[in-house]
Amino acid sequence: MDAKVRLYVDQPLGRGQAVAVGPDQANYLFAVMRLAPGAGVLLFNGRDGEWLARVADAGKRRGVLLCEAQTRPLLAPPDLWLLFAPVRKERTQFIVEKAVELGVARLVPVTTRYTQSERWRHDKHVAHVIEAAEQCGATFVPDLAGVQPLAQVLKGWPDGRELFWADEALAGQSGAMGSSALTGVIAAPAAILVGPEGGFSEEEKALLRGLPFVRPMRLGPRILRAETAAVAALVLWQAAAGDWR
Amino acid sequence: MDAKVRLYVDQPLGRGQAVAVGPDQANYLFAVMRLAPGAGVLLFNGRDGEWLARVADAGKRRGVLLCEAQTRPLLAPPDLWLLFAPVRKERTQFIVEKAVELGVARLVPVTTRYTQSERWRHDKHVAHVIEAAEQCGATFVPDLAGVQPLAQVLKGWPDGRELFWADEALAGQSGAMGSSALTGVIAAPAAILVGPEGGFSEEEKALLRGLPFVRPMRLGPRILRAETAAVAALVLWQAAAGDWR
Numbered sequence: 001m002d003a004k005v006r007l008y009v010d011q012p013l014g015r016g017q018a019v020a021v022g023p024d025q026a027n028y029l030f031a032v033m034r035l036a037p038g039a040g041v042l043l044f045n046g047r048d049g050e051w052l053a054r055v056a057d058a059g060k061r062r063g064v065l066l067c068e069a070q071t072r073p074l075l076a077p078p079d080l081w082l083l084f085a086p087v088r089k090e091r092t093q094f095i096v097e098k099a100v101e102l103g104v105a106r107l108v109p110v111t112t113r114y115t116q117s118e119r120w121r122h123d124k125h126v127a128h129v130i131e132a133a134e135q136c137g138a139t140f141v142p143d144l145a146g147v148q149p150l151a152q153v154l155k156g157w158p159d160g161r162e163l164f165w166a167d168e169a170l171a172g173q174s175g176a177m178g179s180s181a182l183t184g185v186i187a188a189p190a191a192i193l194v195g196p197e198g199g200f201s202e203e204e205k206a207l208l209r210g211l212p213f214v215r216p217m218r219l220g221p222r223i224l225r226a227e228t229a230a231v232a233a234l235v236l237w238q239a240a241a242g243d244w245r
Numbered sequence: 246m247d248a249k250v251r252l253y254v255d256q257p258l259g260r261g262q263a264v265a266v267g268p269d270q271a272n273y274l275f276a277v278m279r280l281a282p283g284a285g286v287l288l289f290n291g292r293d294g295e296w297l298a299r300v301a302d303a304g305k306r307r308g309v310l311l312c313e314a315q316t317r318p319l320l321a322p323p324d325l326w327l328l329f330a331p332v333r334k335e336r337t338q339f340i341v342e343k344a345v346e347l348g349v350a351r352l353v354p355v356t357t358r359y360t361q362s363e364r365w366r367h368d369k370h371v372a373h374v375i376e377a378a379e380q381c382g383a384t385f386v387p388d389l390a391g392v393q394p395l396a397q398v399l400k401g402w403p404d405g406r407e408l409f410w411a412d413e414a415l416a417g418q419s420g421a422m423g424s425s426a427l428t429g430v431i432a433a434p435a436a437i438l439v440g441p442e443g444g445f446s447e448e449e450k451a452l453l454r455g456l457p458f459v460r461p462m463r464l465g466p467r468i469l470r471a472e473t474a475a476v477a478a479l480v481l482w483q484a485a486a487g488d489w490r
Contacts, residue, residue: 075466094339101473103465137468220348220489221320223382228346232475234482244465
């Protein structure tokens, strides 16, 4: 493979398909990466798999790439959502990046009682999702929902989707709410919920415990940071019920 | 619990035990955190669990803490090692931090053919291990081995310890070397090996394939970054064979 660059584009991909390139991507491809006509680029759009394309026209502010051959089919993730409370900046980026790598269909940022409320910059996080997909070789790009209060997301919860609640309070406990991490995990459609650094409030815990679609999930005997809990829960779910089986 | 600070100390802890505090910790406790005599501090040393101590003497360059009561027993991890190739700075820190959270006994940095060879700063990473333990509530501090070439570590491999090799090349494959992530995982003593960003060389792969104690481990159909592979492998091992069961 002679392609050094892997790029997300929001255009159809297929044999012989011409893909127009706008100012930002033209700058990156032709000025930063110095790709000349004939150079290979890997493209994906989240729907048509990954394609090898060649530079057909390299302008200062625009260009054209021509799709040559599919290099990878689309690998769609299971219908798994990740609900997470935004934490500190790099750690939120980390949750987003790892969720893309591990394979989720939808990311749902939720605010909770103890969420550190920096402003949620949706556009920036959409860019993180795309960047993570570009860098890890993903052919699918998870949907990023707008940020909403947890209670509101739970209120409009869709039928038939179980919600696995990675409950920090279960660390070190056994029995009762503390079902083992790998038992009772069921297949898609499903969702995982991880809280903020401060955990959930008593009110939120009571709400979660009372909902029929919520299942507490235990993640070992140690206290995990929010982003570690997110990754651990995704890995366990993927291995037990998802496409890692 | 009125203690806001959690500190690692390299001294015995027990009821009534006096713990001497040196210049750096005195500065942190009494100047930065402004703890006065009588204030509570949580202490752990990796051996005696976690203790609530009270400031007995708060000097500019030294002080004394008095252990009052054990707040948590020692939670030792399973006898699991993590062998990892140093990657870029923050991602290496991340591997170290997450391994402490998830529970390993020993961290073994190894150099490989494609290791990006920044100088390995052992002291700095020992500090990261301790910091991670302080922040995640761990009572155990994993041992950090000195960096060594992978081939050398494999040459002196101890009897009876299986090595699970998170082989990037198995992503997307099934059968053959690609045993499922959760089958064949056996209990401690064990070790996990993850490679650098560029993966292992053909020579290294041949070496690993030829060793009787090496077992390839498949981590789903997607390509994972080195640090994600480390976390995923640790989680799967802990859930299948470790103390997350």
